Amino acid sequence: QLRLMQFLYEMTNRFNGSIPDTNQYLPAYDFIIIGSGSGGSVMANRLSEVKDWKILLLEVGDEENFLTDVPLTPGVTQVSRFNWGYKTEKQTGACTALKGGVCNWPKGRAVGGTSVINFMLYQRGHRKDFDGWAAAGNDGWSYDEVLPYFLKSEKVDPMLEGMEKEFHGTNGYLNVENARFKTPLVDAFLEAGKEFGYQNSDPNGESLVGFSRAQATLRNGRRCSAAKAFIRPAMHRTNLHISMKSWVTKIIVDPVTKTATAVEFLKNKKRYRVRTRKEVILSAGTIASPQLLMLSGIGPREHLRNLNIPVIQDLKVGYNLQDHVTFNGLDFLVDRPVTINERNVQNPVHVLDYVFRGVGPYTIPGGAEGLAFVKTSNSTFAADYPDIEIVLGAGGLSGDTSGTLRNILGITDEFYNKVYKNIMGKNTFELVPVLMRPRSRGRLSLKSTNPFHWPRLEPNFYTDRNDLVTLIEGIRLVGQSSCMICPLGPVSFYFFQCLQIAKTRRFRELGTRFHTAPFPGCEIHPFGSDEYWECCIRKYASSLQHQVGTCKMGPSYDLDAVVNPQLQVHGVPNLRVVDGSVIPVIPAAHTNAAIFMIGEKGADMVKEFWKYRGNGIS
Numbered sequence: 025q026l027r028l029m030q031f032l033y034e035m036t037n038r039f040n041g042s043i044p045d046t047n048q049y050l051p052a053y054d055f056i057i058i059g060s061g062s063g064g065s066v067m068a069n070r071l072s073e074v075k076d077w078k079i080l081l082l083e084v085g086d087e088e089n090f091l092t093d094v095p096l097t098p099g100v101t102q103v104s105r106f107n108w109g110y111k112t113e114k115q116t117g118a119c120t121a122l123k124g125g126v127c128n129w130p131k132g133r134a135v136g137g138t139s140v141i142n143f144m145l146y147q148r149g150h151r152k153d154f155d156g157w158a159a160a161g162n163d164g165w166s167y168d169e170v171l172p173y174f175l176k177s178e179k180v181d182p183m184l185e186g187m188e189k190e191f192h193g194t195n196g197y198l199n200v201e202n203a204r205f206k207t208p209l210v211d212a213f214l215e216a217g218k219e220f221g222y223q224n225s226d227p228n229g230e231s232l233v234g235f236s237r238a239q240a241t242l243r244n245g246r247r248c249s250a251a252k253a254f255i256r257p258a259m260h261r262t263n264l265h266i267s268m269k270s271w272v273t274k275i276i277v278d279p280v281t282k283t284a285t286a287v288e289f290l291k292n293k294k295r296y297r298v299r300t301r302k303e304v305i306l307s308a309g310t311i312a313s314p315q316l317l318m319l320s321g322i323g324p325r326e327h328l329r330n331l332n333i334p335v336i337q338d339l340k341v342g343y344n345l346q347d348h349v350t351f352n353g354l355d356f357l358v359d360r361p362v363t364i365n366e367r368n369v370q371n372p373v374h375v376l377d378y379v380f381r382g383v384g385p386y387t388i389p390g391g392a393e394g395l396a397f398v399k400t401s402n403s404t405f406a407a408d409y410p411d412i413e414i415v416l417g418a419g420g421l422s423g424d425t426s427g428t429l430r431n432i433l434g435i436t437d438e439f440y441n442k443v444y445k446n447i448m449g450k451n452t453f454e455l456v457p458v459l460m461r462p463r464s465r466g467r468l469s470l471k472s473t474n475p476f477h478w479p480r481l482e483p484n485f486y487t488d489r490n491d492l493v494t495l496i497e498g499i500r501l502v503g504q505s506s507c508m509i510c511p512l513g514p515v516s517f518y519f520f521q522c523l524q525i526a527k528t529r530r531f532r533e534l535g536t537r538f539h540t541a542p543f544p545g546c547e548i549h550p551f552g553s554d555e556y557w558e559c560c561i562r563k564y565a566s567s568l569q570h571q572v573g574t575c576k577m578g579p580s581y582d583l584d585a586v587v588n589p590q591l592q593v594h595g596v597p598n599l600r601v602v603d604g605s606v607i608p609v610i611p612a613a614h615t616n617a618a619i620f621m622i623g624e625k626g627a628d629m630v631k632e633f634w635k636y637r638g639n640g641i642s
């Protein structure tokens with residue numbers, strides 16, 4: 025089956041052409057873009073629209089392949105060369121029972137960056153998220169000001185379920201669809217929402233709160249990565265040079281003028297230095313962008329001095345690290361074969377459906393079928409401002425017979441065998457609560473001056489205890505309620521606290537039961553008590569891989585800011601950062617959509633900036 029898929033992929037590529045990879049460089053380019061992830065790919069496309077500008081795009085990785093295309097199985101890509109494979113430092117209170125006692129932080133290494141290995145969910149966040157950015161002094165970043173850029177990048181499927189039309193774009197490069205298959209679970213999930221008094225909403229519409237089908241970056245049932253969306257349409261422009269397998273080791277900044285002047289990189293063991301006439305655009309992502317800044321002398325003075333790096337600009341690079349934590353492993357058994365597991369999708373009919381028609385279970389993005397944005401009783405936010413997301417996964421951990429999902433999460437075989445072995449291969453699905461508004465902040469710093477060493481990653485999950493309490497509330501919504509008396513009334517949010525999704529009518533009809541095998545190491549606590557869930561979270565909860573914030577955007581009076589609202593590095597002319605690292609506060613959303621938006625807006629800012637300067641837009 026895989027060979028057939030590969031053959032067809034290669035045929036398609038031969039027809040569409042591979043991305044041209046340059047080995048010949050001009051001495052200078054107008055713009056040098058470092059990293060072709062979601063932010064960098066949009067920049068490469070939009071800046072090369074200006075025919076007079078010469079653009080160089082440098083990327084460590086290479087082209088995606090037929091395996092990365094399959095929406096259902098992104099886990100497979102994480103055991104491939106497409107993953108940087110970062111791991112955090114050991115934390116005292118998080119990921120303690122995962123492999124090596126660390127959290128896995130996969131990141132994409134490819135043209136298209138992390139959008140080549142991610143779970144493809146497309147979702148922007150709440151109006152208040154962006155209004156909050158603007159209120160912190162980031163002029164131009166309020167919801168009303170960023171919405172046009174979300175719409176600009178998007179090409180929505182006109183058949184999108186529950187779509188609020190005015191919140192979707194139709195002429196962009198990035199395709200957004202629902203999966204071309206659904207299990208009965210997603211209808212049960214939407215019905216559960218209604219039973220709780222929630223609307224079935226468009227997760228990118230006016231109100232974020234509610235239950236919905238997942239929207240995803242898919243094109244005709246296949247992954248629509250940043251490379252497919254933004255690089256392929258631009259790859260034959262003569263003013264855009266793309267260089268793959270090119271590892272940037274340093275940005276050259278003049279120590280006197282503090283201006284970014286060139287970029288150094290390594291390709292095929294050869295070292296290159298290429299100059300910029302206008303700007304270096306740093307889009308290497310939340311981990312590599314701050315690392316490169318610090319290696320280039322831009323970062324916290326004391327930290328750089330300790331490593332003998334000459335300090336060019338003292339900025340709080342690497343602070344403000346934020347992420348969404350999530351608790352996997354809440355599996356539910358059902359009597360009927362309505363779930364997706366590795367065994368039942370191997371049916372050749374499903375494979376052929378996917379290969380020839382782009383339909384069937386293989387089109388479900390990462391197995392995620394539904395999303396709910398809800399508010400817990402722990403929240404002090406306004407009623408329409410959710411603090412927990414619940415993702416409906418059409419399969420459970422017990423269906424992970426190959427071990428791929430376990431591997432991503434960093435779950436040990438010992439844990440798996442104790443909790444899931446006796447239900448392995450049975451019909452299960454999972455409900456995954458995600459903490460949407462984390463208050464804990466982590467830090468990224470250098471371990472050495474070697475650009476090929478991973479930096480030190482310290483997420484500091486749950487250092488603000490409120491995060492833990494909210495996540496426990498999230499678990500109670502889906503798994504095990506402690507509520508005895510429901511304060512029934514018009515405010516459905518309170519009512520919701522006392523119910524569990526799996527006990528609603530449609531789920532009951534499917535014969536849904538919560539799998540209650542206790543998690544090893546936590547049996548000492550009464551099952552379902554706060555102490556029990558706290559223990560489970562600290563040992564086994566992991567990340568949804570939404571790390572952002574390490575080159576925080578903020579005005580000049582914000583002492584923690586690294587870039588200004590124009591995305592220019594404070595005090596360093598000709599250097600901008602355009603990727604997830606600039607996000608000041610993580611939105612209540614899967615982060616990719618916001619980063620495409622940042623790319624679109626960043627490109628317009630660059631065009632506007634150079635309009636009235638030499639060799640601007642003609």
Ligand SMILES: Cc1cc2nc3c(=O)[nH]c(=O)nc-3n(C[C@H](O)[C@H](O)[C@H](O)COP(=O)(O)OP(=O)(O)OC[C@H]3O[C@@H](n4cnc5c(N)ncnc54)[C@H](O)[C@@H]3O)c2cc1C
Nearest residue numbers: 059061062063137138142143144145272309312604614616
């Ligand atoms: C497993 C996983 C699942 C996810 N699922 C979702 C989801 O369902 N929905 C969602 O919205 N978000 C999801 N995300 C998050 C989302 O994909 C990322 O936030 C987003 O893609 C990051 O974009 P970026 O441009 O900031 O960085 P990236 O896309 O990571 O791009 C950075 C690029 O820079 C390159 N690079 C790094 N260092 C160098 C260097 N020194 N020289 C040259 N190039 C370099 C990298 O190889 C990479 O291509 C997921 C992430 C992961 C890891």
